[in-house]
Amino acid sequence: MTSFNAGAPATPDATPRCSRCGAALVLDAPSGVCPACLVSVHFGTEADLSEPAVTDKPTPSIEEIAPHFPNLEIMSCLGRGGMGVVYKARQKALGRLVALKLLAPERGSDPAFAGRFAREAQALARLDHPNIVTVYDSGQAGGWCYLLMEFVDGVTLRHLIHGGRMSAREALTIVPRICDALQFAHDHGIVHRDIKPENILLDQRGQVKVADFGLAKLVGPAWEAPPIAGEPSLDFAGDLTEAGKIMGTPRYMAPEQREDPDAVDHRADIYALGVVLYQMLTGELPDEKKTPAALAPRAAGCAARRGRAARPRKRPRFALRQRDRVQDRAGIRGGRAASSDPAAA
Amino acid sequence: MSHSPLHSTPRFATTRWSIIAAACHGPTLAADAALEALCRAYWYPLYAYVRRTGHAPADAQDLTQAFFTRLLEKSWLRDALPERGRFRSFLLMALKRFLAKEWRRENARKRGGALTFVPLDAAEAESRYAIEPSLGPDEMFERRWALTLLDRGFAVLAEEYASEGRSDEFERLRSHLTARRDEIDYDATASSLGLSPGAARVAVHRLRKRFREVIRHEIAETVADEAALADELRHFVQVLGQRA
Numbered sequence: 343m344t345s346f347n348a349g350a351p352a353t354p355d356a357t358p359r360c361s362r363c364g365a366a367l368v369l370d371a372p373s374g375v376c377p378a379c380l381v382s383v384h385f386g387t388e389a390d391l392s393e394p395a396v397t398d399k400p401t402p403s404i405e406e407i408a409p410h411f412p413n414l415e416i417m418s419c420l421g422r423g424g425m426g427v428v429y430k431a432r433q434k435a436l437g438r439l440v441a442l443k444l445l446a447p448e449r450g451s452d453p454a455f456a457g458r459f460a461r462e463a464q465a466l467a468r469l470d471h472p473n474i475v476t477v478y479d480s481g482q483a484g485g486w487c488y489l490l491m492e493f494v495d496g497v498t499l500r501h502l503i504h505g506g507r508m509s510a511r512e513a514l515t516i517v518p519r520i521c522d523a524l525q526f527a528h529d530h531g532i533v534h535r536d537i538k539p540e541n542i543l544l545d546q547r548g549q550v551k552v553a554d555f556g557l558a559k560l561v562g563p564a565w566e567a568p569p570i571a572g573e574p575s576l577d578f579a580g581d582l583t584e585a586g587k588i589m590g591t592p593r594y595m596a597p598e599q600r601e602d603p604d605a606v607d608h609r610a611d612i613y614a615l616g617v618v619l620y621q622m623l624t625g626e627l628p629d630e631k632k633t634p635a636a637l638a639p640r641a642a643g644c645a646a647r648r649g650r651a652a653r654p655r656k657r658p659r660f661a662l663r664q665r666d667r668v669q670d671r672a673g674i675r676g677g678r679a680a681s682s683d684p685a686a687a
Numbered sequence: 688m689s690h691s692p693l694h695s696t697p698r699f700a701t702t703r704w705s706i707i708a709a710a711c712h713g714p715t716l717a718a719d720a721a722l723e724a725l726c727r728a729y730w731y732p733l734y735a736y737v738r739r740t741g742h743a744p745a746d747a748q749d750l751t752q753a754f755f756t757r758l759l760e761k762s763w764l765r766d767a768l769p770e771r772g773r774f775r776s777f778l779l780m781a782l783k784r785f786l787a788k789e790w791r792r793e794n795a796r797k798r799g800g801a802l803t804f805v806p807l808d809a810a811e812a813e814s815r816y817a818i819e820p821s822l823g824p825d826e827m828f829e830r831r832w833a834l835t836l837l838d839r840g841f842a843v844l845a846e847e848y849a850s851e852g853r854s855d856e857f858e859r860l861r862s863h864l865t866a867r868r869d870e871i872d873y874d875a876t877a878s879s880l881g882l883s884p885g886a887a888r889v890a891v892h893r894l895r896k897r898f899r900e901v902i903r904h905e906i907a908e909t910v911a912d913e914a915a916l917a918d919e920l921r922h923f924v925q926v927l928g929q930r931a
Contacts, residue, residue: 375861377833377837377927379865380864380865384864384895384899384902385920496889501896502885502889504868505873505891507869508873508884508888512874515885544886545889546886546889547883547886548886548889
């Protein structure tokens with residue numbers, strides 16, 4: 343005989359409830375978490391249920407590339423972006439983890455590209471700075487141009503911004519380090535040209551590392567990163583190409599960069615950083631139709647706005663000056679604690 | 688450059704259920720091992736189903752054990768064809784067929800009672816069953832299946848953190864798994880963990896991302912292809928999305 347009510351809790355009022363949704367908790371659910379909230383947060387929409395397609399460009403398999411890099415143990419493919427495909431690898435002799443980037447694999451056989459790549463790689467190798475992803479080696483193998491780089495065991499700023507907008511204090515511990523990296527590169531005559539959250543990494547200690555210096559000039563506009571599974575995508579306004587793919591990162595591009603990409607200087611990076619700072623503080627990309635005052639702390643928001651001036655000469659002239667401006671506005675220069683907070687703005 | 692795995696789900700040629708389903712012309716050692724591993728993981732939803740169809744605890748234990756014995760010993764794949772896409776469907780259908788036959792024969796004890804392929808803990812099973820909500824047998828099975836899967840996901844995470852000596856971090860961060868992104872107080876989390884705000888944000892992000900990967904992986908172990916994974920994930924969300 344079937345008894346559907348057998349075993350129902352005798353004292354329903356004593357049943358533990360989810361502090362978030364108020365539903366009765368399943369008593370032996372994993373560690374008292376609410377399964378309904380769990381799936382709603384992580385697999386909430388149809389779009390979140392399938393793995394995001396990174397790109398339909400071909401990605402060389404590990405088996406395909408391994409014979410061309412005998413000194414490396416290729417461990418996994420980390421991702422495919424506009425600049426190329428990145429693999430996690432281990433240097434057999436040193437036991438050191440590295441990131442192997444195959445640049446634009448489909449262009450490896452282009453001699454002109456290979457020549458430009460060799461020159462750019464030499465410049466990148468000179469960027470020895472604690473906030474810049476170090477380039478260990480470069481060359482050509484198996485028809486691919488490659489960079490062997492420092493492996494950063496962390497996540498991109500883009501992922502972190504998806505985790506919710508940042509407090510001014512949090513953002514302003516990150517931005518000065520990006521400014522330091524940019525100033526160092528600019529002093530060496532290298533403009534990043536593609537500063538955006540995807541190219542800013544934080545390791546597990548919160549150390550900031552800027553990646554892909556100068557590669558945008560070499561490879562061309564980057565592919566916009568795909569949505570993150572389980573995390574609603576931000577409102578990126580990418581351009582659609584004839585192939586239907588979102589190309590480039592126009593919302594981070596300085597106006598002069600869109601009009602004449604070959605003529606940009608370091609101030610294009612300062613503009614892009616202004617957009618990134620705005621996004622960190624508000625969780626959104628700048629939209630002229632919206633007033634950011636309600637979201638952005640006034641002081642830091644001002645620095646973000648100044649960095650995004652349409653005319654290059656209106657922006658802070660140097661990355662270091664932008665760093666000092668950010669820190670001054672937020673009151674953290676010289677070790678003083680930040681008092682600027684969204685809640686108080 | 689994003690340092691996260693591109694593919695979090697296993698290759699389907701090597702998932703446990705695909706190995707089982709591929710052995711259609713006769714069981715192989717690998718298929719037997721895979722089937723046994725899955726049965727060990729998902730025995731309780733079946734037990735709860737048998738109980739909810741009206742069998743007393745002792746009978747339910749014998750019937751469930753006998754079912755596993757038959758499944759592991761005999762021509763289990765012959766019956767699997769229509770439901771080859773997913774282990775969950777196959778298992779429930781096979782159990783229903785088995786119960787229909789056994790009910791008529793009324794000889795469950797003779798057929799399998801003494802064998803212990805799957806570790807049925809009678810006391811544990813009954814204590815869990817006592818707090819089950821009032822659902823019908825099929826709904827009970829589906830909900831228990833999904834919760835078992837979730838449980839396995841948490842166990843994997845706990846084990847991974849423990850292996851790195853970070854169990855305390857996992858315990859402090861796990862509550863953030865049910866929070867929406869804008870509900871997390873990263874400054875407080877940073878203080879709690881003794882990390883910088885940036886590092887705390889990295890830690891929360893990595894746990895949340897890994898949780899999704901682990902769940903996807905666990906589900907993938909019970910299906911044979913990408914389409915079935917998407918369907919099964921949808922089913923998982925639907926079942927658990929219904930608040931008790």
